[in-house]
Amino acid sequence: MADATVSHQPVVPAPTATPPVSSPGSGPRTWVRKIHGGGQVTESCPSWCTAAHLNDQGGLLDDLVHLSPEVSARLVMPDWSAGVDGQQTVAMPVLAVRIQVDPYSEDPRRSVPFASVWPWEGEDMGALDPEELGGVIGQMEAHLDYMRRVRTQLEAAIARYGRD
Template identity: 30%
Template sequence: MRRINGGGVIEETCPSWCAGDHQDDQATDLDDLAHSSTVTALQMRVNAAAPSPLLSAAILQSPYEDVTSERVTPRAPYVVFAPSDDDFTIELDADGLADVIAQIRQHADRLVQVRNQLMALRTGMKGTAAMSDGL
């Protein structure tokens, strides 16, 4: 049961994927109700620092959202994508998320190339050191 600003009560059944507790949904406007999934993120640890979430994604849905919303399909589930933890987010539909996935895969391939180059450089340094040791 949920109390609505201006009076009234509604009983909302969460979709199976909703992981939200809806504690903040009481006594708000109906269009503020939002379902949210668990957040999926790459937990990037740099040096000894605490891990920072990168490339976070979560499904959200506002079932009573104003239909004049700027979203392509108001009231439909969408993904909130946050490249980093600095409060910058992007709202995506399935096609938009597919584009992000393709870009991440391409970037992962570039990272493999950088790793391979680093390994070659380090191997070359070991070879150079070994040759100079033999002189």
């Protein structure tokens, strides 16, 4: 039996801001938010929101964003920034997706829950409704089918290599 390696994560200090009342998944979280320029509003998170909202105790009205957990595939890539030999690697997120709503947005597509899809780091596809997200899923399924065919062709090419 191989020895198990244990990785210890550093202890993260507790945040200093007061988070909204209750924890994600335990029901609605509400808090009073001070609005720059005057006034305040009582905010409530949708049941799927897991954002900490630590920086949302005050601000402009339209700064508030509710977010679900992000899910992405992670592809291991050479980290060329770590050296010229490319021996270091980094796991890069691709096809990151989450549910989001910007409740005070003037854009009607963003003021209701939408899918936020990031094909690769730094590139957002915008607010996608369920039909548009279905279109992206269909494109990715077709692409995965193509990649499976390429894999089969690659296996055949390796088996024939040097005999052609």
